[in-house]
Amino acid sequence: RQVAWARAGEPSAGSLETAMGCGAGAQRRYEQNVVTVGARTHGAGAQKAGPSAAAAVRVVAPIGPQISREAIRVGVQAKLQKLREQPELNGMVVSVLSYDPSADRWLVRLSSGFEKAVKAENLHVAPLKVGAYVQIIGLQADTALNGVVGVVEGYNQTTGRWTVKLPDGHRKAFQTDNLVALQREASEEGGKVDSAEDVYEPGPYQVMAGSPLHTALKTGSLRLVRGAYLEQRCAEQQPLPRRQDISEEHLWNPEEAATLWASHGCAFLLAVSYPWLTREHPDPELWHLKRLARVIREWRACAGSLQLAERLWPDGCGRSASKALADVGVFVDFCCIPQRPGGGPARDDARISACMEVMGMLYGHRHTAVLRLLIVPSRIDKKYFHRGWTAFESCIADNKAFPDCKVFDFDESFHPDAESATKLNFLRKFRHHQAPPISFERFSELVNRLEEDVKPLRVPYNRLFTHIEDKGWVLRKFQEVWEEQRKIQELDFKSMGWGDAEALQLALVLPSFPNLETVHLTGNRIGDAGAGAIVAALSGCAVKSLDLSDNGITAAGAATISALIGAATSLSFLYAFANPFCGEEDSRQELTDAWHAARKAAPNLVLDHFALNHKRRA
Numbered sequence: 001r002q003v004a005w006a007r008a009g010e011p012s013a014g015s016l017e018t019a020m021g022c023g024a025g026a027q028r029r030y031e032q033n034v035v036t037v038g039a040r041t042h043g044a045g046a047q048k049a050g051p052s053a054a055a056a057v058r059v060v061a062p063i064g065p066q067i068s069r070e071a072i073r074v075g076v077q078a079k080l081q082k083l084r085e086q087p088e089l090n091g092m093v094v095s096v097l098s099y100d101p102s103a104d105r106w107l108v109r110l111s112s113g114f115e116k117a118v119k120a121e122n123l124h125v126a127p128l129k130v131g132a133y134v135q136i137i138g139l140q141a142d143t144a145l146n147g148v149v150g151v152v153e154g155y156n157q158t159t160g161r162w163t164v165k166l167p168d169g170h171r172k173a174f175q176t177d178n179l180v181a182l183q184r185e186a187s188e189e190g191g192k193v194d195s196a197e198d199v200y201e202p203g204p205y206q207v208m209a210g211s212p213l214h215t216a217l218k219t220g221s222l223r224l225v226r227g228a229y230l231e232q233r234c235a236e237q238q239p240l241p242r243r244q245d246i247s248e249e250h251l252w253n254p255e256e257a258a259t260l261w262a263s264h265g266c267a268f269l270l271a272v273s274y275p276w277l278t279r280e281h282p283d284p285e286l287w288h289l290k291r292l293a294r295v296i297r298e299w300r301a302c303a304g305s306l307q308l309a310e311r312l313w314p315d316g317c318g319r320s321a322s323k324a325l326a327d328v329g330v331f332v333d334f335c336c337i338p339q340r341p342g343g344g345p346a347r348d349d350a351r352i353s354a355c356m357e358v359m360g361m362l363y364g365h366r367h368t369a370v371l372r373l374l375i376v377p378s379r380i381d382k383k384y385f386h387r388g389w390t391a392f393e394s395c396i397a398d399n400k401a402f403p404d405c406k407v408f409d410f411d412e413s414f415h416p417d418a419e420s421a422t423k424l425n426f427l428r429k430f431r432h433h434q435a436p437p438i439s440f441e442r443f444s445e446l447v448n449r450l451e452e453d454v455k456p457l458r459v460p461y462n463r464l465f466t467h468i469e470d471k472g473w474v475l476r477k478f479q480e481v482w483e484e485q486r487k488i489q490e491l492d493f494k495s496m497g498w499g500d501a502e503a504l505q506l507a508l509v510l511p512s513f514p515n516l517e518t519v520h521l522t523g524n525r526i527g528d529a530g531a532g533a534i535v536a537a538l539s540g541c542a543v544k545s546l547d548l549s550d551n552g553i554t555a556a557g558a559a560t561i562s563a564l565i566g567a568a569t570s571l572s573f574l575y576a577f578a579n580p581f582c583g584e585e586d587s588r589q590e591l592t593d594a595w596h597a598a599r600k601a602a603p604n605l606v607l608d609h610f611a612l613n614h615k616r617r618a
Contacts, residue, residue, distance in 0.1 A: 072106060074098055075137060076180050078123040080108075086601065089116075096123070114573075126181040128152060133182040134164060136174065144209040144262035145172075149182070149202075166210070205484045206366050206401060208262045213361040213368075218258035221354030222362075223251045223336055224269065224329030227296040234293035240283055240332065242339045252329050264325055265367035266406050267303045267313050270296075271331045273363065273393040274373035275384050279466060282334050288373050294416035295371055295408070296328065298426040303328055308424055312405050331362050356473075360481035364396040366406075372397070372432065374411045382461035386454050388447065389465070392474045395443055398435045399485045402492050407432040433496045436505040439512050440482045444475060489515045494547075495523035503530025507537040518545045522575070528557030535561050538568035545573040549606075553579040558587040562594035573604045582607050 072078065073096065080092050094108035097115065105117035126132060132152045136145045150164040153171065161173035204211040216222035223243070229250040233240065252260075260268045272292060276282035283289055302308040303325040337352050363370050372394060374384045384390050397407045409432040421429050438446070451464045465471050491513070496502070503526045510516070521534070531553045538546065553561075558581040565571070574595070581587040588607055595605045 072096060072099075072120055072123055072125055076125055077182055078108070078125045080118065080122055081124045082122055083118070086603065094123075128155075128162060128176065128179060128181050130154065134162075134179040135182060136164070136178060137180055138178050144214065144259060146209065146262070147202075147207050148209045149207075152179075203484050203487050205361060205364055205481075206488070208265065208367055211361070211365075213358045213365055214258055214262060216354050216358045217261060218254055219354070220254035222331075222358060223254070224257050224331055225335045226250055226252060227270070227300055227328040227330050230289065230330060230332075230335075231293045231296055234286065234289050237286065239281065239286055240289060240334050242334060243336055244338050246335060257329050260325070260329065261367070264303070264309070265313065266369040267309045267328075268325055269329050269331070269362075269368045270299065270371055271362040271368055271393075272333075272371045272373065273390055273397070274332075275376055275380075275382070275387050275390055276334075276466075277376060277380060279460065285377075287377055291373055291375075291410055291414065291416050292330075292332075292371070294419065295410065296330065298423055300325070300328060301423045302427060312424065312427060360396055360477050363393045364400055364481050364485055366401045368406070370397040370400075370407045372407065372409050374409055375414075380461075381457045382454060386450055386457075387464065388450070388470060388474055391443075391446065391450060392478060395438050395446070396478065396481055396485075397432075399437045399482065400434070401485070401488045401490070403432075403434045404492070404494075405431050407434065434493065436493075436498075436502050437485075437491075437509050437512075439486075439509050440479045442509075443478050443482070447471065447475065486513050487515055488513065490518040490520075491516065492520045493524070494520050498524040498526060498530075500527050500530035500533075502526075504533050507533035510534070510537040510543070511540040513541070516541060516543055518547075519543055520547045521551065522547045522549045524551050526551040526553070528552075528554055528560060531557045532560035532564065535564045535568060538571055539564070541568075542570045543568070544570055545575075546571060547575040548579070549575045550578040553581055555581045555584050555587040557581065558584075558591050562591045565591075565594050565600075566598040568598075572600060573606075575606045577607050577609055 076096050078094055078096055080089050080094060083090050089110070092110060094110055094116075097107045097109055099106050100117065103117065105119060106123060107115055107117050108123070109115050128134065130152055134150055134152055136148050136150065139146050145166075148166060150166045152162055153165050154163040155161075156163070156173065159173065161175055162179060163171055163173055164179070165171050204213075208214050213222070217224070225246065229246075230240075274282065274288050274292075277287060278284060302312055306324045309324065337355055362368055370393070372384070372390075376383055385394075397403070400406060405427065408427065408430045410430055414430060419426070447464070454464055455462055460466075465474075493506070498506075498521070503521070503524075507530075510519075519534075526534075526548065531548055531551065534546070534548070553576065558576075558579075561576075565574075576582070576591070581591075591607070592602075592605060596602065
């Protein structure tokens with residue numbers, strides 16, 4: 001894979017040649033390489049060298065900390081090696097979770113999502129050296145850089161810091177404990193990856209710092225309104241104001257908004273998806289604002305407690321958050337994008353071009369939350385699901401990576417004044433169960449179908465888009481967003497309430513994910529037809545791990561899977577326990593025989609809870 005910004009050139013004199021970082025608190029050992037300058041030679045055991053010899057000797061830098069067992073530490077990535085009982089795992093990239101001194105074993109997470117305890121000799125940790133890709137972690141001051149991937153360009157032995165080139169081209173020095181070497185290196189030809197087994201690099205829809213959305217927040221191209229201000233407007237019975245009518249005190253300072261999003265993620269940034277009620281003003285009667293104000297009140301109560309935030313958003317509230325949020329940043333198009341007279345974004349306004357460019361990220365980024373206000377007054381003919389813009393926002397939100405507790409639906413069951421649930425229970429009650437991903441081709445078909453559906457409605461509701469030019473923009477933007485969203489490595493659809501219909505939809509789109517390795521479908525209601533379709537789709541995918549446990553697969557479904565499993569050549573792990581067929585010995589044996597015939601490792605077919613627990617302890 002080409003990484004345009006990450007080209008690593010030849011190290012200059014005084015830069016690091018080869019080094020390895022030790023763990024936090026570990027003893028660091030330094031040695032001095034021989035450095036030849038003219039006719040002078042320094043270093044233990046150095047031999048005399050004349051001017052002619054000096055010309056042939058390249059200046060070699062002092063090296064940093066030496067490779068040692070201490071290089072293995074919690075948080076780093078490593079490759080499994082020298083495993084004899086499960087050789088099929090050798091070469092797999094894992095994350096180091098913890099160390100058990102009593103057993104002298106490191107607990108690692110496999111790409112399948114399960115855990116394994118291994119010896120230090122079974123882990124190869126990529127060295128910190130010139131050309132190494134590294135991820136920045138654990139910064140307390142500049143938290144926006146946590147998670148950013150850069151390239152090592154040098155090491156300063158005097159300061160004990162590594163120079164890292166960041167995605168924006170700037171260079172910054174970091175301590176060893178703030179860098180995790182990834183299992184890949186930049187070559188000398190423009191940053192090509194040397195190994196086909198390199199670690200997946202999250203794209204702009206997965207990382208916060210350095211992403212276009214983070215840049216738009218930081219530069220002020222995108223302004224967020226304060227949640228407390230929207231609550232105040234509702235209490236005063238005042239409708240939503242236009243962006244150009246909101247004073248600065250009610251908008252988040254750009255630098256502060258960028259910092260809070262980088263540290264708190266979806267706990268801070270809320271994007272509202274709602275249908276406009278009139279052409280001139282989206283909510284003149286406070287229909288939406290009354291609902292939104294109640295949601296913000298409960299959201300702030302959760303975000304105001306780190307404990308509640310971590311329970312709701314374990315990967316979204318930001319590992320670097322040091323204190324709870326007092327308020328949140330809300331994106332409401334009418335309040336955040338300058339409006340033209342008569343309604344709609346003022347697209348000729350230069351201030352909003354950058355904002356419109358990141359519109360997809362507001363709803364589709366892994367670390368934003370989406371509030372879908374689905375209900376309109378009965379007098380409005382065109383509902384939420386028959387509008388072009390809400391279709392765009394909703395489908396992009398459904399394509400989010402790891403969407404649990406990041407998309408919320410407020411439908412006819414939500415009454416803001418009468419709802420008794422509060423805080424955590426409130427948000428869990430209204431969280432959205434994600435639909436299967438929708439490709440650009442399917443979205444284009446959906447838009448065309450919706451256009452036909454609204455034609456019989458009375459004017460002005462008989463048009464999908466109020467402004468005809470919006471259709472082309474929405475289609476182009478969705479395609480752009482989809483091309484990024486489909487690069488993810490893992491799909492997590494646990495306990496979504498899916499049946500065969502959703503599984504069939506997923507099967508159609510699975511081949512669209514070029515980097516996909518893991519699919520979680522445990523805890524659904526998928527039956528024989530859906531399970532068969534999923535396994536059949538794997539013949540065109542690179543998926544290594546599939547979890548179909550705790551579904552409704554019977555003996556007939558197990559027979560179908562057995563017939564198809566050989567064609568899923570990349571599949572290495574299948575979890576199918578807690579299905580009806582698991583109680584039938586003939587079906588179990590048929591699937592086991594098919595798994596063996598496909599030359600797949602026997603322990604990686606899990607048909608019992610006991611086997612799963614055994615694999616976790618192994």
